[in-house]
Amino acid sequence: MAVKPTDPWNTCLNTTLEQEDKEIFQIVENEKLRQWSGLELIASENFTSQAVIEANGTALTNKYSEGLPGARYYGGNEFIDELEQLCRARALAAFGLDPEQWGVNVQPYSGSTANFAALTALIQPQDRLMGLDLPSGGHLTHGYQTNKKKISSSSIYFQSMPYQVNPETGFIDYKRLEENAALFRPKLLICGASAYPREFEYDTMRKIADQHGAYLMCDMAHISGLIAGKQAHSPFDFCDVVTTTTHKTLRGPRAGLIFFRRNRGDDLENRVNQAVFPSCQGGPHNNTIAAVAVALKQAGSPEFQQYAKQVIANAQKLAECLTGYGYKLASGGTDNHLVLWDLKPQKLTGSKVERICDMVHITINKNSIAGDKSAVTPGGVRLGTNALTSRSMKEDDMVKVAEYLHRIVSIALRIQDKAGSKLMKDFVAACDGDEEIAQLKKEVVEFARTYPMPGFDPTTIKASVTF
Numbered sequence: 001m002a003v004k005p006t007d008p009w010n011t012c013l014n015t016t017l018e019q020e021d022k023e024i025f026q027i028v029e030n031e032k033l034r035q036w037s038g039l040e041l042i043a044s045e046n047f048t049s050q051a052v053i054e055a056n057g058t059a060l061t062n063k064y065s066e067g068l069p070g071a072r073y074y075g076g077n078e079f080i081d082e083l084e085q086l087c088r089a090r091a092l093a094a095f096g097l098d099p100e101q102w103g104v105n106v107q108p109y110s111g112s113t114a115n116f117a118a119l120t121a122l123i124q125p126q127d128r129l130m131g132l133d134l135p136s137g138g139h140l141t142h143g144y145q146t147n148k149k150k151i152s153s154s155s156i157y158f159q160s161m162p163y164q165v166n167p168e169t170g171f172i173d174y175k176r177l178e179e180n181a182a183l184f185r186p187k188l189l190i191c192g193a194s195a196y197p198r199e200f201e202y203d204t205m206r207k208i209a210d211q212h213g214a215y216l217m218c219d220m221a222h223i224s225g226l227i228a229g230k231q232a233h234s235p236f237d238f239c240d241v242v243t244t245t246t247h248k249t250l251r252g253p254r255a256g257l258i259f260f261r262r263n264r265g266d267d268l269e270n271r272v273n274q275a276v277f278p279s280c281q282g283g284p285h286n287n288t289i290a291a292v293a294v295a296l297k298q299a300g301s302p303e304f305q306q307y308a309k310q311v312i313a314n315a316q317k318l319a320e321c322l323t324g325y326g327y328k329l330a331s332g333g334t335d336n337h338l339v340l341w342d343l344k345p346q347k348l349t350g351s352k353v354e355r356i357c358d359m360v361h362i363t364i365n366k367n368s369i370a371g372d373k374s375a376v377t378p379g380g381v382r383l384g385t386n387a388l389t390s391r392s393m394k395e396d397d398m399v400k401v402a403e404y405l406h407r408i409v410s411i412a413l414r415i416q417d418k419a420g421s422k423l424m425k426d427f428v429a430a431c432d433g434d435e436e437i438a439q440l441k442k443e444v445v446e447f448a449r450t451y452p453m454p455g456f457d458p459t460t461i462k463a464s465v466t467f
């Protein structure tokens with residue numbers, strides 16, 4: 001049978017991105033060059049695999065599938081049902097969970113929406129929750145508010161009393177948390193963090209939750225890859241609900257998951273599923289769910305355990321080298337993929353070090369350190385080894401990375417001196433045309449390009465920029 005001709009106004013539907021939209025194509029190619037040519041140390045990022053990228057860009061994006069497998073509001077979902085069931089099974093398998101005891105919703109668009117859906121499922125508006133404070137390493141969605149303003153919807157719609165780390169030790173102050181919980185009587189305790197280099201004491205958190213008949217939820221977003229890779233303690237033994245993003249150490253596409261206990265007699269399964277849809281979201285992003293399923297298959301492999309082990313070994317080596325240079329790290333080291341580097345003893349802000357790093361193609365982020373006076377100019381930076389480990393870097397490479405970072409600090413100190421003021425705008429101006437920065441950038445780019453690039457072939461990049 002002959003195929004009918006394409007209408008002239010539809011010819012754009014079968015052209016490549018490069019043919020169809022040169023501007024977007026160019027941005028993508030330039031970003032690929034940037035990723036290949038730098039050292040990616042942002043603890044919440046990773047380089048996902050070619051298979052994940054492929055799945056993410058499939059025709060599954062066309063399909064609406066509100067509801068759950070077998071109970072949809074739209075027709076034509078036989079393959080989407082198969083996909084979602086497979087993704088759920090892989091999610092449970094990746095974390096070694098018994099499907100009789102645990103279920104999972106794989107539809108959340110991202111970590112923040114997963115967390116808000118979990119709160120919607122677990123507690124009522126204006127109920128009380130306690131999560132790790134953002135300046136102590138917690139995430140916005142764990143009830144963040146300042147003295148002046150409720151920032152996150154998790155503090156706008158619920159009453160929040162954050163707990164903190166001890167600023168002297170950098171470890172969570174569980175004693176104080178227990179005392180405050182006795183006064184605040186939360187309905188929900190949240191463990192998990194965005195910038196906490198240590199293991200959580202899940203058993204202690206469970207004990208405190210039980211003292212108040214509260215739910216215990218873990219947001220394992222940062223460390224879910226380490227847990228799947230069997231290199232970090234599992235929160236599943238202690239928690240009622242566990243949420244995660246899928247794009248940090250887990251190395252998948254950008255999405256979220258919510259795991260819930262099945263055997264509590266309080267119908268968490270229905271409550272979580274209803275909270276995701278229809279309470280907080282509409283139709284699932286099926287292309288993303290396919291990509292999550294691919295990432296979960298990879299995360300369940302023995303190779304992924306080696307990856308997770310190397311991520312931690314690299315972070316510990318980086319911590320050791322920075323300490324060797326005389327720098328101060330929050331909590332003195334790390335159990336996981338991240339290092340929280342306190343720059344206050346150097347009289348530098350995280351923003352200034354981040355700025356020079358950016359100029360030499362090392363990507364990091366400024367981060368508050370417990371006890372910082374100002375949240376606007378945080379006193380430290382957060383470094384993560386998950387992305388570099390995906391580029392096959394090992395401990396020896398961390399020695400080099402630490403050396404680069406040490407050189408950056410000495411450049412930042414010299415420029416701060418030269419700027420003649422502590423103001424960021426003067427610092428930025430004083431960086432202009434600096435030869436040492438230009439030299440270091442050249443070295444970093446050369447170094448970075450000697451490592452494999454996950455997800456795409458760097459020799460085929462058609463960038464319009466050079467570094």
Ligand code: PLP
Nearest residue numbers: 044110111112139193194221245
């Ligand atoms: N939870 C934690 C612990 C995070 O660190 C983050 C993001 O960094 C999120 C949730 C939010 O995830 P997303 O940016 O996908 O909404």
